[in-house]
Structure formats: structure tokens, C-alpha cells
Amino acid sequence: MKQAIPLRNKIVQGDCIDIMGNMPARSVDFILTDPPYLVRYQDRTGRRLINDDNAEWLAPAAAQMYRVLRNDSLCVSFYGWTQTDRFITAWRAAGFRIVGHLVFRKRYASKARFVSYMHESAYVLAKGRPALPANPPADVIDWVYTGNHLHPTQKPTAILKPLIEAFCPPCGIVLDPFCGSGSTLAAARASGRAFIGIELDHGYFHMAGNRMAA
Template identity: 30%
Template sequence: MNAGFAPNYYGDESKKIIHGDALTELKKLPSGSVDLIFADPPYNIGKDFDGMVESWNEEVFLAWLFECIDECHRVLKKQGTMYIMNSTENMPYIDLKCRKLFDIKSRIVWSYDSSGVQAKNFFGSMYEPILMMVKDPKSYTFNREDILVEAKTGAKRALIDYRKNPPQPYNQQKVPGNVWDFPRVRFLMDEYENHPTQKPTALLKRIILASSNPGDTVLDPFAGSFTAGAVAVDAGRKFIGIEVNNEYVKMGLRRLRISSHYSEKDLEKVKKRKTKNLSKKSRNIETTGMDSTN
């Protein structure tokens, strides 16, 4: 949203960071120029992104988001694929919008553990929905061999499929289904970045390996912690990331190893917790002056 924001550009054709507003910068990209789009736009549920707080009127938010989706459809190649994720509250509206433009191939559930923090008076959400969609349902990239997972029926139970003639063991590997069980990124993980909605590397790796080829261009219009960019570059893809927040741009410069006017110290990774709430142990120390476990 932030119309009129003056962007800065970092990198080259192999990996580029655009510091600017997503919609404004999407409109500048050539039509049919990218092979894969991963879009993780704001959820509009009150998150604080280093001082930029989501607090838009729902009608205004959806109108802006739908315009971003229109632009993503325009810049995507005919054989390209787009993934978009959002909150459970917003996804029904996004689904209805996207089915007018794309052929939706999969409705994916990213499932994760709540770590004991859960709603008390209703069934709290423990997943986030993702749409996988294409322009041409008969011609798009899907590298099934690159994302195979263990098939428990064949690998662990070693069952025989007697429907085949002659009978054969079940396959030990299979293409993942549409329920993906990846843990959320936690403070103690090496991949943790100072971003409130960071997505796991494993999730982005599955998407990028499945739906793009080496040398293809991957676009993330809401780059955030730049996990998509880091995965894409490591996998031999080209990358374009758009991000409005300067702190996250610096995160991307470090993760993508792009030269800039910032010093090494400016880009240094210093981990901060995403919540200001103290742990039970820390609260006890503050209130009693000593560690309660001693």
C-alpha cells in the first residue's frame, strides 16, 4: 500500500531486491516475465512488522490484494505457476478471486504445532492455507522426482500390492499430498530471522523445486525474511524480491549475498525474539530476583 514510496534496486539479473511497495513495483515488471510466483501477502490480522502494523479496513485490504493478484497473473508466463498463502479468514475470498484467473491445481494445508499456546474458548487455527495455481492446466512445471517423500505403506510396512499382476511391493516414495507438516520457525533454529511471519525453508524448498527449473525466474512480491529468495538462489534459480520494509531489505541483502552500500555490521544477523512476552522462567526471575528452578 504505501503509494509514492521511492524504491531502491540492489543486485543484478540473477538476483534482485526491489525496495518498494509491492503493487507499485509489480506494475513495472514486464508481462509474462517470471516462471514462478510465491506470494505471502499481509494477513491483515494486526501483526507488527517493525513498526508497520496491519490495520486496514477489510474492503480496502481485499481490493488492494486483488489488484496485486491481477498484476501477478499479468507478469506470470503462460506455463508459469503461482502459489499464494494467507489466513484462514481471508483465503475463501482469495480462492474465489483466483479461480477467475487461474486453474487451481491444489489447495494445500500447511499444518504445524502450536507449542502449547492455543485458544481457550474455540478451536484455534493450527494451519495456513496455500493455493497452487497455473495459467495453462495442460502445460506447467511439476518436478515430481525432486520432491518425493517416504511412502509409509511401502517403506515401513513393506506391504504387497496384489492388484498388480504379478503382485509387487508398494512404492517406497511418493509425491506429497496436500497436507504439509512443517514446523514453524522457532527462536532456537539456525534459520530464524527477526521477522514475525517467517516461513520455513523446507516449505519454500518444496515449492521452488517442484514448480521451477534451474535458470527460471522466481518472484516474491512480499519478500519479508527472503526465505524464498535464499532457497531460489541456492537452487540455481533467478530471483526477484519486492519488499517495502528497510529492515527486511537488509535481511535479504545478507541472505542473498548481494553487495550494497551497507556495512557488514549493518547487515549482521542479531537474533531477537518475535514476542515481548517473557517466558515463565524469566517472569519468575524478574518477580523473585532469582531463578525459580534453583
């Protein structure tokens, strides 16, 4: 039998598949995460993301996310729109059911090809039959620019906090298995929820830890 690791209000460095595999089943109340988009992303300064060049992790990570999430609970996951079919296939294979879609509207274009890219998006995924939130968030939310100083795909806590407040019970535990610089964890703490963060990249792991310590 695997030894359970006490992770409440902690950040762990390592492979999220292995770390979630050592967590008890049905032990977190909400998952909010921003995994690699599978697009080989590189920002203007040359920063890249680990495992953004392969999808080998996607299905096993989704399966572990489903396992550690409590019954009748929700997960919100950002995704790369060019790889939508891969993400949806992995989520459905794990057991998740799509119950909502979120669009985060930007006032600037992050890139332009056939169209100007002026939004980010995420799916709301259900395990079982979660109760409807008392105050459901809008499915179009205005983006708040962070400057991406801490991480090349840094998410603003201002857009994450309302999701946590709507989808995670008071005093619940929020898991982010791809926590990057720790935006989800900061939003969870600001919302009065406990958190568990997992990050593979050693540098971002320390950055998230310093951010939470501050």
C-alpha cells in the same frame, strides 16, 4: 511505454503493484509468496505487518502477478483462512485457476480459540495449463519452526524449497512480491533458481538483502 527494470537476483524496496507494473509481461517462471493475511496480526513482541489492515492492494497485486507470470505456469500463495473468500475472488478475477491446496502441519498451536491453530495453508494457482510436475509434492507438509527471529510470520526455507523444485523449471526465475525477510529467495537460490524479491517495509527489505548477501 514503461521502462523495464533488470531485477534478476535482486531485491527491490517498494510497492509490489508499482514494481511489477514495470516488469515485462510473462517474465517469471514461478511465484511463491506470503502476503498479509488481512487479520491485523500482531505477534507477542508487538510486531505488525504493513497493509495487514486493508484489502485495497489484493486485487491489483493479483492482477500484476498474473500478468508477469509466464503462460502455463504456477503460483503458490499463502493466505489468511478467515479471509479465504477475498483471496479467492481476487485470484479468480485476475485469471488464476485453483489447482491444489497445501497444508503445513505444525507440532504446536500458534493460537487457540474455538480450535487450536496448528497449521498454515496455501493455494496452488495456475495460469493457463501448466504441465504436471515430475515429482508432485504432498499436499500435507510438516512445518519446521524458525522461531520467527527475522520476521513475525517467517516461513522456513525447508518447506519452500520442495515447492520451487517441483513447480519452477531448472534455471527459472522465482518471484516473491511480498518477500519479507527473504525466505523464498533463499530457497530459490538453494534450489539453483534465480529470484526476484519485492518488499514494502524498509526494515525487512534490508534484512532480506543482508540475508542474501550472507
